[in-house]
Amino acid sequence: MKFSIGDKVSALDEDVSGIIIAITDAYILVETTDGFEMQFSSNELIKENTDVLKSKVFSEQSLASVISEKEQQKRRKVPRVKPKERNQPTLEVDLHIHHLTKSTKRMSNHDMLTLQLETAERQLNFAIHKRIQKVVFIHGVGEGVLKLELEYLFGRYNNVKFYDADYQKYGLGATEVYIYQNVTN
Numbered sequence: 001m002k003f004s005i006g007d008k009v010s011a012l013d014e015d016v017s018g019i020i021i022a023i024t025d026a027y028i029l030v031e032t033t034d035g036f037e038m039q040f041s042s043n044e045l046i047k048e049n050t051d052v053l054k055s056k057v058f059s060e061q062s063l064a065s066v067i068s069e070k071e072q073q074k075r076r077k078v079p080r081v082k083p084k085e086r087n088q089p090t091l092e093v094d095l096h097i098h099h100l101t102k103s104t105k106r107m108s109n110h111d112m113l114t115l116q117l118e119t120a121e122r123q124l125n126f127a128i129h130k131r132i133q134k135v136v137f138i139h140g141v142g143e144g145v146l147k148l149e150l151e152y153l154f155g156r157y158n159n160v161k162f163y164d165a166d167y168q169k170y171g172l173g174a175t176e177v178y179i180y181q182n183v184t185n
Contacts, residue, residue, distance in 0.1 A: 003028055008048040011040060017048065091135045093123045095146065117149055124177065128159070133179055136165045140173040150175055 010017040022029035165174035
């Protein structure tokens with residue numbers, strides 16, 4: 001291969017590239033990209049022809065598409081769930097009567113209690129069907145009638161366990177239900 005002063009070259013056996021600064025019969029003197037001068041024989045070097053390389057490589061694809069392909073993909077950040085939040089129920093059911101109906105004018109106490117219990121049973125069956133593990137039923141403190149009826153309702157299911165919900169979040173007016181997923185009847 002014919003070399004001349006000013007050619008960009010790379011070494012075949014080493015990770016060295018640079019520009020030829022002197023040529024003699026015995027060796028070729030190369031100034032590396034790091035600024036060092038190194039001696040090579042002509043059979044240890046290869047000429048870098050960047051213009052031809054670029055024209056061949058980028059004739060089919062644009063430079064931007066090659067660069068974007070080579071760039072490392074950034075990792076998506078997965079939102080970290082704190083242990084406190086991991087144990088939070090995924091479904092909350094508010095059984096306060098004003099959340100279930102627009103008006104209670106023509107409803108007796110029995111009608112209101114029945115509506116609340118039907119809603120609780122429907123939501124519990126929904127959670128079992130959708131394989132939701134934890135449900136919180138917010139019933140309020142009151143006289144405790146709804147709470148007792150809910151406990152009776154939950155007691156009819158053999159795949160649920162129920163207990164008072166988180167006091168800091170709900171106070172005394174909520175019951176948390178844990179649903180066992182793989183229980184055979």
